Amino acid sequence: MSLDISFIGILIGSIMASSVPLILAASGELITERSGVLNLGVEGMMIIGAISGFALMVITDNLFIAIVGSMLSGVIISLIFGFLTQSLLTNHVATGLALTIFSIGLSAMLGKNFVGIPGKEFPILFSSLRESIPFFGPILFGHSIVLYFAFALPFLTNYFLKKTKLGLVVRAVGDSPVSASNQGINVILVRYCCILYGGAMCGLAGAYLSLIYTPQWIENMTAGRGWIALALVVFATWSPIKVLIGALIFGGITILQLHMQAIGFRIPVQFLSALPYLMTIIVLVVISRDSRKIKLNTPTSLGRIFYKEK
């Protein structure tokens, strides 16, 4: 077993790559939830992003269009959710679940003709530096632009929520939509924007899977990552930085346990497969124990339907 330093660098690099879709989807969902909307359609929006990104790549042979298109398709799916919950005042939970079920079916139908088509190589940045610097090279360099964006996103999200006026408005709407409305804030509009943003990020997360991580289309290829992203947001108590930590732990243990299985540790495979879920929850629960902080970060109106008095 070669546990030399460069191997560890490569390992960390691959852990980072595997946590990208979780970071993207969870950061998007975090903004949506901070505005008081609980969208359980993350898995659905991701799978639609995955298929539309892959399909557009095959059709147009242009990765830029594929990426943008996947985000737009996430937006369209989330628009359905937004229209139902914000304009028709349907229940958030039921609508989100329905959206996921619908999207998984839709993606399988759309993707029928794309099964088995090989993907295209996605350009990676600084590939020469990756080889030339030991240990840090594979960690810092040679990734796609989406990965760099994903790792910047939790910090940008944190800055947006804490330091900007718009972030303040989003938090205010999530805290008390009635008060916000009485202050003259257009609650429905803010929530629509947050839902659509969440959709775009989930679409991008899906495209990362089908265009970059495993460049091909396989039915149901998100494989529950959307649900993990949802759980991350809650267990990270709506803090973007903790979402990043949680995603890395999940990605890390997923990769490590695969290696352990490959090496042939005498631990039941089922236990190893369950390990990422267990560890992520335990770590996030432990680092989020401060009940006062939880109270301050939790969007008080989460999942509640808001309508304006007339």
Added chain:
Amino acid sequence: MATDLRISNISKIYPGCIANDNVSLQFKSGKIYALLGENGAGKSTLVKILSGVISPDNGEVFLNEKNLKLSSPLDAKKNKIGMVFQHFNLFETLSVFENLSIDATEDNKSLRVRINEIFKKYNFSIDLDVPVLNLSAGQKQKVEIIRCLLRSPKVLIMDEPTSVLTEQETEELFISLKKFCDEGILIIYITHKLKEVLSLCDEVAVMRKGKVVSVSQTQNEKVETLANKMVGQKLAKIKKKINISKNKDEIFKVKHLNFYSDDPFETNLVNLNFSVKKGECLGIAGISGNGQNELFQILSGEIITPNTSIIFRNKEIAKLNPKQRREYLMAFSPEDRISQAAVPELKIYENVALNNFKASNFFEKGLVNERKIKDHSKKILSDFSVNTDNVELKSQFLSGGNLQKLILGRELITAPELLICYNPTWGLDVGAINYIHETLIKINDQEKSTILISTDTEELLKLSDRIAVIYKGKLSKIMSSEEVTPEKLGVLMGGGSID
């Protein structure tokens, strides 16, 4: 510049209820105006229209003879109408400063400067960087007021501002309001508390069932005249005949009641001993937070304390839970109607069924006997003059007064031997208070006993035969209410001692 606000022929109709019926009023700056009315008289609807939260079906609002179009809260803000709502419109998880900055147009630095100027001018002091949920009710209200002041309002509307304040905070508020008034802000003060109108306001408009029934100078009014206008009928004066006879049986006896809690928000109780006789009302006075909550919960069985002896009708009940105590014919009416006494989301008859007895047969073989419960509920609604006969109505749609009548009705229809109630008229209007008081006196006339824990001294003096004061978890000696005066109670409630 003088401000002149005129409301002309405003009407607002909700399904099944005319909230505002052709309301016309005029206000001028330099005076404090009271808008007085019972719960449900249409005051809140009117101020919601003025602040743009809802739009009227008919009618117009003029500010300095300019016809205002108030179709959203933004319009009210633009026209310099500020509003402090009864239920605070703050963002609990955001800091004070974030709450204030959310609709500011200037940058944070100059906003802080302006806020500090307001602090200095009116003697306010609040930490700007703590989350609002850490503030007291009085501080939260100040944040709301500052938010209005930041927009240099011409009109400031206060909707029942003192319902959540302590007396100290109320005094501070009144001082500030008078200052604002001197500076030329037109103040409209909405309330159902008569004394506040008389001590604070210059002019008073009384509303009843959506209509303005009287406009007058407060100097020409008295508590009684205003109360009669508000209720629309002469209120009977209630005073109980005090009834202390030495030789009556003690029906309820508490010995060595001690309670110790680690929770800093709870009050420890130290060695309480008292008893209640048949047909007697024992009043327990005190400023809220001196152990009343804990005492009520121990008496009702929600908290079981060790080594305490509670004898009720010659049986030891100290270890019994509330349901078991009810079976022995005790009844309870907690302070918080919405979250402790009733479940607001449930229908009236379902709330009635919550208080079920073996004898009442509400449930048979695990199934709900809906018909029986509904009949029973209808009887409560009519016997206790609750203002509806629809047992399917969700309890949250009842006004405070009607809900309290329903709760008392539910407790009393089983003819309990002892009723323990805690602030039974809290937040109610005069009409409902009178009804509840009459009911409580009637219980004593029927030789049943009551324990009345209340923070309202007037109410205690009206209803109790004997009174004790609770202060920091300790009970004063029990006095006959003939020898008690409001002043004496005041001294004891503040921790002093008499004689």
